[in-house]
Amino acid sequence: MDVNTVKELAALSFLNFTQEESEKAAADLSAEVEELKIVKDLVLEYAPLKDNRGAYLKDLREDIPAPSMPVERLLQNAVNSENSFVVPKVVE
Amino acid sequence: MDIGKLTLRAMRGMLDRKEISAPELTSEYIKEAKASGHFVTVCADEAKAAADRAQKIINAGRATPLCGIPVALTDNICTEGIRTACGSKTLENFTPPYSAHVADRLNSENAVITGKTAIEEFGMHGSAHVSVFTADCGAVTLRPTYGRVSRFGLAAFASSFDQIGTVAGNAHDCGLLLNSIAGFDPQDVTTNKKSTPDFTAKAGQTAKGLKIALPKEFLEDCPDKGLINAVKEAAEWFTAQGAEVEEYSLPTVKYAYAAHRIISSAEASSNMARYDGIKFGHRSKEDGSFAELVRASRAEGFGFELKKRILLGNFALSNNNIQDYFFKAMAVRQKLREEYTALFERFNLILCGGCNIPSILAGLPVISTSGISVTGNYWDEETIIQAADFFERGQES
Amino acid sequence: MNYVPVIGLEIHAELLTKSKLFCSCAAEFGGERNSRCCPGCAAMPGTLPVMNRAAVEYAVLAGFALDCSINKFSVFDRKNYFYPDLPKAYQNSQLALPLCINGLVAIEYESDGVKKSKDIRINRIHLEEDAGKLIHDDLNGVSLADYNRGAIPLIEIVTEPDIGSAEEAKAFVEKIILTLQYAGVCDCKMEQGSLRCDVNISIMKPTDTKLGTRAEIKNLNSIKSIGRAIEHEIYRQSKLLDAGKRVVQETRRFDDNKGETKSMRSKENLDDYRYFPDPDILQVNFTDEDLAEIKSRLPEMPYARLDRYINKFGLSEVEAKIIVNQKRLSDFYEDALRAYHNPKSVCNFITGELMRRINLGEINLEKLPFTASALAKLAEMADNEAVSKNDAKAIFRIMSDEGGAPEEIAKAKGLLITNDTGKVAEVIERVIADNEKAVLQYQGGDMKVFGFLMGQCSKELKGVCTPKVIKEELEKKLKGA
Numbered sequence: 001m002d003v004n005t006v007k008e009l010a011a012l013s014f015l016n017f018t019q020e021e022s023e024k025a026a027a028d029l030s031a032e033v034e035e036l037k038i039v040k041d042l043v044l045e046y047a048p049l050k051d052n053r054g055a056y057l058k059d060l061r062e063d064i065p066a067p068s069m070p071v072e073r074l075l076q077n078a079v080n081s082e083n084s085f086v087v088p089k090v091v092e
Numbered sequence: 093m094d095i096g097k098l099t100l101r102a103m104r105g106m107l108d109r110k111e112i113s114a115p116e117l118t119s120e121y122i123k124e125a126k127a128s129g130h131f132v133t134v135c136a137d138e139a140k141a142a143a144d145r146a147q148k149i150i151n152a153g154r155a156t157p158l159c160g161i162p163v164a165l166t167d168n169i170c171t172e173g174i175r176t177a178c179g180s181k182t183l184e185n186f187t188p189p190y191s192a193h194v195a196d197r198l199n200s201e202n203a204v205i206t207g208k209t210a211i212e213e214f215g216m217h218g219s220a221h222v223s224v225f226t227a228d229c230g231a232v233t234l235r236p237t238y239g240r241v242s243r244f245g246l247a248a249f250a251s252s253f254d255q256i257g258t259v260a261g262n263a264h265d266c267g268l269l270l271n272s273i274a275g276f277d278p279q280d281v282t283t284n285k286k287s288t289p290d291f292t293a294k295a296g297q298t299a300k301g302l303k304i305a306l307p308k309e310f311l312e313d314c315p316d317k318g319l320i321n322a323v324k325e326a327a328e329w330f331t332a333q334g335a336e337v338e339e340y341s342l343p344t345v346k347y348a349y350a351a352h353r354i355i356s357s358a359e360a361s362s363n364m365a366r367y368d369g370i371k372f373g374h375r376s377k378e379d380g381s382f383a384e385l386v387r388a389s390r391a392e393g394f395g396f397e398l399k400k401r402i403l404l405g406n407f408a409l410s411n412n413n414i415q416d417y418f419f420k421a422m423a424v425r426q427k428l429r430e431e432y433t434a435l436f437e438r439f440n441l442i443l444c445g446g447c448n449i450p451s452i453l454a455g456l457p458v459i460s461t462s463g464i465s466v467t468g469n470y471w472d473e474e475t476i477i478q479a480a481d482f483f484e485r486g487q488e489s
Numbered sequence: 490m491n492y493v494p495v496i497g498l499e500i501h502a503e504l505l506t507k508s509k510l511f512c513s514c515a516a517e518f519g520g521e522r523n524s525r526c527c528p529g530c531a532a533m534p535g536t537l538p539v540m541n542r543a544a545v546e547y548a549v550l551a552g553f554a555l556d557c558s559i560n561k562f563s564v565f566d567r568k569n570y571f572y573p574d575l576p577k578a579y580q581n582s583q584l585a586l587p588l589c590i591n592g593l594v595a596i597e598y599e600s601d602g603v604k605k606s607k608d609i610r611i612n613r614i615h616l617e618e619d620a621g622k623l624i625h626d627d628l629n630g631v632s633l634a635d636y637n638r639g640a641i642p643l644i645e646i647v648t649e650p651d652i653g654s655a656e657e658a659k660a661f662v663e664k665i666i667l668t669l670q671y672a673g674v675c676d677c678k679m680e681q682g683s684l685r686c687d688v689n690i691s692i693m694k695p696t697d698t699k700l701g702t703r704a705e706i707k708n709l710n711s712i713k714s715i716g717r718a719i720e721h722e723i724y725r726q727s728k729l730l731d732a733g734k735r736v737v738q739e740t741r742r743f744d745d746n747k748g749e750t751k752s753m754r755s756k757e758n759l760d761d762y763r764y765f766p767d768p769d770i771l772q773v774n775f776t777d778e779d780l781a782e783i784k785s786r787l788p789e790m791p792y793a794r795l796d797r798y799i800n801k802f803g804l805s806e807v808e809a810k811i812i813v814n815q816k817r818l819s820d821f822y823e824d825a826l827r828a829y830h831n832p833k834s835v836c837n838f839i840t841g842e843l844m845r846r847i848n849l850g851e852i853n854l855e856k857l858p859f860t861a862s863a864l865a866k867l868a869e870m871a872d873n874e875a876v877s878k879n880d881a882k883a884i885f886r887i888m889s890d891e892g893g894a895p896e897e898i899a900k901a902k903g904l905l906i907t908n909d910t911g912k913v914a915e916v917i918e919r920v921i922a923d924n925e926k927a928v929l930q931y932q933g934g935d936m937k938v939f940g941f942l943m944g945q946c947s948k949e950l951k952g953v954c955t956p957k958v959i960k961e962e963l964e965k966k967l968k969g970a
Contacts, residue, residue: 001407009403012410012761013361014368014383014571014578016391017399025400032404036350040416044423048564048586048766051426055281055771057779063506063543066513071523073189074531077372081626083522084633085370085531087573088382090623170535178534190528192535247534252768280537281771359768362569365578366532370634382573382632409569409763418765 001030095124100161100265107150107160114150114160118143118204121162125206132167133175134207146202158203158272167208168215169256170245171195178247179211182367182374182393192245193280194256194273201272213398214249214364232462232480234258234266235448237471238455239284241270242277248363250356253452263461263480267291270473286471294478300334302479305439308341310446319445322463327443329486330479337443340435344428348450351424354408354417355453360398361405367393429454436469441479462487490731492692494723495700496652499687500665501643502675503619504547510618510642511538511581518681522624522635530636532576537769540565544642545588545773546783547674548616551644552589553784554672555611555665561780563588565616565770569763573634574620582645584764587615588773594668598660609661610649619643644674650689650700655719659712662686667791670816679710686715691736692726701726702736706743706750718743722750794819802832808840817854824861829869838868842885851889858892867895874955880904908954910962917959917966920945931967942967 006026010017017025071083079086106112118139125131146160165171168178170188177183198205235257243254258269274288306327314320327337369375369389376388408417432454444465451458451467458467459480468476509516512529529536552559564586567579592611597604621639623632646665652658666677666684677684691703706722709715726736741750791813798809812819825835846852871881876899884898899905920942921928927938946959
């Protein structure tokens with residue numbers, strides 16, 4: 001995995017990496033991916049049905065509303081204003 | 093008094109016979125906790141109040157097994173009103189407005205929660221070791237079948253592996269703790285609806301007649317010769333005690349480490365995405381757009397190992413790689429489960445050592461004690477506790 | 490050059506569940522900011538999704554209504570991307586195994602005055618969660634996130650690229666709206682955002698075999714803007730191709746004021762959503778009995794109602810369509826018929842007086858000041874000539890303005906026709922006595938004067954007696970006199 005790939009993945013992951021960190025990550029992850037490659041060529045196919053845990057409609061939650069959390073508790077760990085989470089201005 | 097040496101059953105007896113009160117026991121435990129260096133938060137006041145409540149119940153003769161017993165939680169288990177930092181700078185000031193299912197269960201049993209123990213960032217390797225402090229204090233760790241204990245309130249790292257386990261001084265006590273936290277929780281739909289047995293039901297029995305598999309791949313490929321020898325010795329001991337031990341091959345185990353690494357990293361990359369500094373958690377002082385703020389917050393809040401793990405996960409899930417890596421790993425897990433299912437048609441247990449990644453990948457229950465580990469069939473924690481308890485007693489004599 | 494447009498639609502419809510998709514917070518429109526949220530709505534650590542059964546059932550119901558096959562094993566995925574209205578930084582959706590697949594919707598529309606019809610294939614309907622809302626606080630230069638709408642269940646209906654024009658697209662969306670409303674799964678209020686539409690559009694030369702590059706126009710919130718956006722996009726892409734340029738594959742936004750689409754390209758979200766099965770959500774299985782039970786809940790669909798109105802009730806196609814095309818109106822009609830089963834005359838009141846007042850904006854179908862049975866009673870009174878046709882309209886006007894029961898209004902205003910025979914006889918005798926000449930002319934065979942005599946009687950008997958009774962009595966008297 002080269003530094004460019006690390007930078008692309010960092011962009012996808014919403015992470016900042018310095019050049020030095022990118023190089024270190026590229027080296028570490030290259031070694032790791034080398035070990036993980038052994039699964040690539042296996043003649044195996046993922047079958048979603050095999051992961052079926054047998055949940056039917058009757059196992060799902062009934063549609064009955066319940067009280068929500070008081071807004072001040074919901075926001076207690078956030079920068080907030082006017083009962084809302086504050087985010088940098090989003091330009092659409 | 094050396095708290096660390098007391099078993100849960102011994103504590104129970106002392107409490108019930110009034111040889112020690114719950115507040116006294118708690119205060120001893122809090123002292124140890126503070127001195128141990130393993131706690132990130134010690135809840136002295138809350139614990140004192142809980143111990144007082146517990147004592148009243150003991151006095152009334154209505155004590156349940158954990159009533160008045162000090163218990164610690166790892167710091168990735170949310171506790172209402174008590175800081176839950178998950179070993180990460182990103183949550184260093186996070187106080188959950190809710191409690192994990194297991195915390196509620198312990199509270200309702202009047203166990204005394206003494207504090208929160210240190211973990212690696214988000215318990216990154218928590219799927220292999222219940223907690224970092226277990227290894228260096230000779231503790232016994234029980235990881236139950238995936239789906240046995242509710243994950244509600246456990247900060248997710250790798251959702252399909254995350255499983256709350258129990259740590260105690262011996263296998264029997266691990267089972268007692270599990271009794272109090274296991275079972276279906278409507279808040280976690282992956283918990284099993286089966287009724288929970290008394291997990292300690294078979295503790296005290298011998299290993300006579302148990303059919304034990306010894307994984308060939310472990311004996312051949314494990315780089316730690318000391319570990320192999322310990323397991324071989326244990327196998328001989330079990331045989332001498334009347335168990336049938338036989339080598340058995342699980343061909344897919346070879347791919348288990350890679351598959352576990354791929355799936356856990358992929359899930360972690362997605363689970364960690366919510367830490368953006370907006371709703372909770374570390375928020376960078378850097379000004380800028382939403383993306384700039386989130387990138388800076390995450391860069392400052394996460395450690396380098398975790399960041400690499402996120403990159404790896406997104407590598408495995410990205411358009412170019414998802415079929416080759418992620419879905420191949422998912423297929424490996426399915427294949428491995430089938431191999432284990434076939435194995436357990438002939439055996440009761442698997443004897444092994446080390447980090448147990450293959451068992452964890454398959455979601456099987458595993459207990460680690462005295463240098464060995466014992467894996468059991470799905471939903472059969474009783475038999476691994478039986479074998480581990482018997483082995484521990486054999487080691488003592 | 491003339492190009493062939495190739496259009497596919499993605500329609501997002503919020504389901505009418507009482508609680509959200511993954512938690513028990515109320516799923517209602519509006520409300521104080523973040524007042525309908527729990528730790529899960531803010532994606533706090535350790536929170537987990539617990540799927541709402543009704544949401545799954547509604548999605549399947551929509552599938553049946555749109556002629557889909559239902560997957561008896563359905564998987565929920567995570568779609569990963571960062572955006573401030575998405576607290577988990579992934580949206581739960583369905584990629585490989587959605588709830589419903591392979592549907593079909595027949596549309597009818599007019600193009601250059603010619604009636605046309607077409608079948609539009611539905612690729613899939615999947616269940617997913619809505620995002621929160623961002624409020625832009627210009628004063629402080631920040632945006633404020635409100636997660637009340639977050640995790641409200643949505644279905645996404647995805648068509649095959651079978652749509653060829655703005656007219657077809659509009660007819661399709663109208664048909665979907667009507668169908669979902671009849672099925673009772675979505676209120677389809679585009680102006681409130683409970684139904685939104687994305688348009689995928691490309692153009693090609695009639696001789697081309699390969700599809701052109703498509704653009705996606707996001708979040709259209711009225712039927713009209715769907716039509717306008719498509720028209721503009723065809724124009725924009727045609728101009729590009731005519732000039733020898735290429736269409737860029739991208740997401741665009743429609744500016745309603747300018748009537749133009751604009752690129753929404755952003756460098757921040759790369760187009761790699763890394764869908765994978767969500768380990769926290771169980772796949773859903775259906776038994777045949779489950780599916781049969783859900784299907785049995787499907788009420789009468791609009792086309793069946795239309796057929797019944799025309800062929801059983803004898804309404805004209807125009808009348809039947811006016812009623813059927815608004816579910817609320819049609820339900821009102823059905824309610825009225827239960828009180829007084831004369832489909833034709835109740836229809837006349839609805840398509841006549843009621844629609845006129847609605848179209849004038851004087852009353853609102855959503856909160857009518859009178860009940861369906863009151864309107865039915867009025868129609869019945871008019872049919873039985875308990876009030877005159879003209880007075881019935883006057884009574885209706887009062888009901889529209891002030892509400893009230895038609896009998897009481899008629900009584901209070903003295904509009905009830907009593908057919909008081911004593912009074913009739915008295916008036917007719919007086920008229921005959923006062924108009925001796927005319928009576929003689931009539932008896933002499935000059936039938937034309939009957940109208941004059943009738944008029945004299947009616948003037949005095951207005952509101953007392955129906956013209957029919959006056960006519961009969963007068964004829965009797967004239968012949969006997």
